[in-house]
């Protein structure tokens with residue numbers, strides 16, 4: 001089943017000159033580059049990319065809470081709240097600042113089960129949890145507690161659409 005998905009090479013990866021390495025990983029499994037551009041994104045496009053959607057914000061907050069529980073860390077110290085939605089809102093603000101700091105490379109990738117395969121190659125959202133062999137696991141080591149203390153987004157090199165619906169929306173947004 002041929003699918004399309006959206007990848008963003010985030011500003012940390014671009015600054016570290018990892019763009020070529022990352023693209024090579026997608027190509028070597030047989031995925032195809034359909035469209036690609038280097039841009040300094042506007043705040044507006046990034047805000048639309050990460051919409052102010054309560055369900056998504058809560059999900060992001062809940063993942064953060066789990067990580068803090070795992071390491072027995074104090075949420076209130078770093079985030080000032082233990083409410084998933086409030087945490088999600090803070091993270092969204094930092095995330096927008098991070099992606100807007102650009103440049104980023106936006107890419108449409110196609111191939112068999114491209115959405116799932118790209119997510120697998122990218123690895124876990126949290127670089128310290130990402131397996132070796134994944135992009136995030138091989139090239140980064142950030143974690144929520146480390147990032148939250150510095151009031152910034154986790155730097156994890158790449159964005160990849162989470163599902164087919166997200167992919168459709170994001171491709172239309174970045175390549176309209």
Ligand code: GDP
Pocket residue numbers: 060063064091094095124125143144147148152153154155156158159160162
């Ligand atoms: P992704 O689909 O794997 O990128 O992860 P999400 O959609 O859940 O989160 C979007 C982005 O928010 C991630 O890629 C990170 O850059 C950032 N992020 C997620 N969780 C946290 C967190 O707990 N703390 C901080 N500071 N940033 C986070």
Ligand code: MG
Pocket residue numbers: 160161162
């Ligand atoms: Mg996501």
